[in-house]
Amino acid sequence: MxxxxxxxxxxxxxxxxxxxxxxxxxxxxxxxxxxxxxxxxxxxxxxxxxxxxxxxxxxxxxxxxxxxxFERPLTEQGYWMLAPDSVVRMTHKSEHYKHEPADAYTVxxxxxxxxxxxxxxxxxxxxxxxxxxxxxxxxxxxxxxxxxxxxxxxxxxxxxxxxxxxxxxxxxxxxxxxxxDLPPRFVALAVKEYISLPAKDIQARFGLTGANEGAAIDIFGDATMGLPGTAFLYTDKAGISIGVGMLLDEFIQHKLRPYEVLARFKNHPVIQPYLEGGKPFEYGAHLIPETxxxxxxxxxxxxxxxxxxxxxxxxxxxxxxxxxxxxxxxxxxxxxxxxxxxxxxxxxxxxxxxxxxxxxxxxxxxxxYRRMTDFLDTTPHFMGTYANFLNDVALRYFTAHGIPKRDMERQIVGMLQERRSFFGVAQDMVKLLRAMRG
Ligand SMILES: Cc1cc2nc3c(=O)[nH]c(=O)nc-3n(C[C@H](O)[C@H](O)[C@H](O)COP(=O)(O)OP(=O)(O)OC[C@H]3O[C@@H](n4cnc5c(N)ncnc54)[C@H](O)[C@@H]3O)c2cc1C
The missing domain is CATH 3.50.50.60 (FAD/NAD(P)-binding domain)
Incomplete structure (x- = not known):
């Protein structure tokens, strides 16, 4: 029995x-x-x-x-806005992150x-x-x-x-x-590669003083070809975790293969030097619910x-x-x-x-954040448009052209208007605010 x-x-x-x-x-x-x-x-x-x-x-x-x-404590975190050949970085590093146990660790x-x-x-x-x-x-x-x-x-x-x-x-x-079942509009597909690298190279490349420091960077814009999604670069003890994730719908609509998007991201001129000499150790894909x-x-x-x-x-x-x-x-x-x-x-x-x-x-x-997926769905240009704009503004701002700064400011406003009308920008910002406030 x-x-x-x-x-x-x-x-x-x-x-x-x-x-x-x-x-x-x-x-x-x-x-x-x-x-x-x-x-x-x-x-x-x-x-x-x-x-x-x-x-x-x-x-x-x-x-x-x-x-x-645990791998490394996070002592530096932030966002990078990637354009095809440049990046605007916004990261935060603080002594606060150095207490043990830290708030967060790579794993x-x-x-x-x-x-x-x-x-x-x-x-x-x-x-x-x-x-x-x-x-x-x-x-x-x-x-x-x-x-x-x-x-x-x-x-x-x-x-x-x-x-x-x-x-x-x-x-x-x-x-x-x-x-x-999960419709492709409400699920993201992420591909990740773990690339092994000597700890000293990781530390030198990310400006970390030792194994007691680590970085987690989330990246928008060109990382996902301007489409709604994010990429990431996280430091482990003896390797880097790199990946991209986008709504499944975007892969389908744009006939993109996940591994191609990751390969393109890895070859980006800003990203490639971080991975130089590394050995691929693990590769995989996984869904993330965005319901x-x-x-x-x-x-x-x-x-x-x-x-x-x-x-x-x-x-x-x-x-x-x-x-x-x-x-x-x-x-x-x-x-x-x-x-x-x-x-x-x-x-x-x-x-x-x-x-x-x-x-x-x-x-x-x-x-x-109940409206976040709908926001990305109805504002698909958001990440591409603003990441590129920020990079162009930075280039304009940090280069001298022998013209008065007032003219430079007008040029910057013009650069935005070429991409999006004032009404369009206002609409995007209101939608973003709503998506953030619930
Ligand atoms: C690429 C990527 C990056 C991410 N980054 C982060 C991050 O940095 N920080 C963070 O906090 N979260 C992150 N997440 C999200 C996080 O991984 C998940 O939210 C978390 O793992 C959910 O935990 P869970 O236990 O619900 O499910 P899971 O971790 O998926 O575990 C489910 C388990 O159930 C088992 N299982 C399934 N069906 C059966 C069955 N029928 N019988 C027996 N066993 C079964 C599976 O084998 C699995 O072990 C990320 C996700 C992905 C894909």
Whole structure:
């Protein structure tokens, strides 16, 4: 006779959301299983990437003593506006960033995710890898009661399931918690390459004094051929993470191949010297949900909650995702603990999770930037036009032509008008302001 595997809670997915949920529940004594389809936790995971310590500290107050596998602390951050042969840089470097633990670190997920899973395991969670959840099991009334995995004899039961399956949210869709598959307008595709380089070269090129300093630069304009999207250049201990991301719709409409956009970016005259002599070590592509607050799935139903990318919890403007995922996973875990105490796994009870998220930065930020994707969609010229304009202004401003400065200022205004009417600029700025204010 087949054995019935029964737990207090099941978590699907070993990314930051799922592992945070599993750790939280296991630590409180719930019999918790974390199911991950990768060969090891983190095997399939991939990001820019910057990890924010506030979310780790909320989960594991003593995380610093547990020696997380961080790459470099961020001591310089900022934006570069790229034109075809020039750049305007706006970065921030501060002594503030030098305290330990720092606010943010670059991280390689193949190292960080297993470390976080190890903490969940130490707290008592059963971490099962190489196992895919095929579907969620429901009783006759539709309440979630467990999951079916691809293992023989692989049904697992629990009164509560937390789905943290990432952006490709097939289980969430099949449960009917979200209506549509991700349309290409609301999902970005990012390609990233990790290029290994000696630490001393990285430090010299980015102006860092040692391994205790690091830079994270987000780049707009020519990096994505002026199309809505961003590129990034992050320093790791012995390598550089470089990547580009654009809405999937843009790749389709402009018949662009992601690897071609990355290759073009790497060959840009401003970027190429940073990579000189480096050896490609890792290459990959991944989707990023840009669904926004208004198109999120239902976060709770009878016996189930959804956290992280599976629920579209990403703030692309601030390149934040892992901290939203970890916070949501932790809050879902805390709600599951309360549900066990109350013996109530109904949607009504589990909706406390949504309330907690609404009161936290996770849904407050998502609400604030709810119009951001629509802004990019309806203002596709924004990044190209203004990045090029800023570069042309800088060139005009920093070169002397033997003409009065008043005339130079008039020329600058003329340069803007050639690209966009005053009315057009005003419209863009109002739209941007609205997208930033929610
Ligand atoms: C190129 C790129 C750059 C990024 N840069 C940053 C950054 O700098 N900072 C930042 O904070 N965020 C960044 N993000 C976003 C961040 O990576 C995500 O928001 C975050 O990883 C979401 O965590 P998650 O746990 O929800 O999902 P994931 O990390 O995607 O984890 C989901 C897990 O579920 C597993 N899984 C899926 N389906 C099943 C199944 N059926 N059965 C079993 N297991 C399953 C997967 O294998 C995976 O391990 C970036 C993303 C990309 C793609």
């Amino acid at each position: 087949a054995t019935k595997h029964t737990f207090d809670a099941i978590v699907v997915g070993g990314g930051p959301a799922g592992t945070a949920a599993a750790l939280t529940m296991a630590r409180s004594g719930l019999k918790t299983i974390l199911i991950e389809r990768g060969n090891f936790v983190g095997a399939k995971n991939f990001f820019g990437g910057v990890m924010y310590t506030h979310a780790i500290a909320d989960l594991l107050p003593d995380f610093w003593e547990r020696t997380p596998p 390689l997920r193949a190292q960080f995710d297993p470390w976080l899973a190890e903490q969940a395991s130490k707290a008592g969670a059963l971490v099962v890898t190489r196992t895919a959840v095929l579907r969620v099991l429901q009783d006759s009334k539709g309440k979630v009661i467990g999951v079916r995995t691809d293992r023989p004899d692989g049904d697992v039961y629990a009164p509560i399931v937390i789905i943290a399956e990432g952006v490709n949210n097939l289980l969430t869709q099949r449960l009917g918690l979200i209506k549509n 926004g607050y208004d198109r999120m799935p239902k976060l709770a139903a009878d016996g189930v909650m959804v956290a992280g990318d599976a629920a579209g919890m990403v703030d692309a403007l601030h390149r934040e995702g892992t901290n939203l995922a970890m916070t949501a996973g932790r809050m879902a875990g805390l709600t599951a603990i309360k549900a066990h105490q109350a013996g109530d796994f109904s949607a009504t009870f589990l909706n406390q999770y949504r309330q907690d998220l609404e009161n936290s930065f996770v849904l407050k930020d998502m609400k604030q």
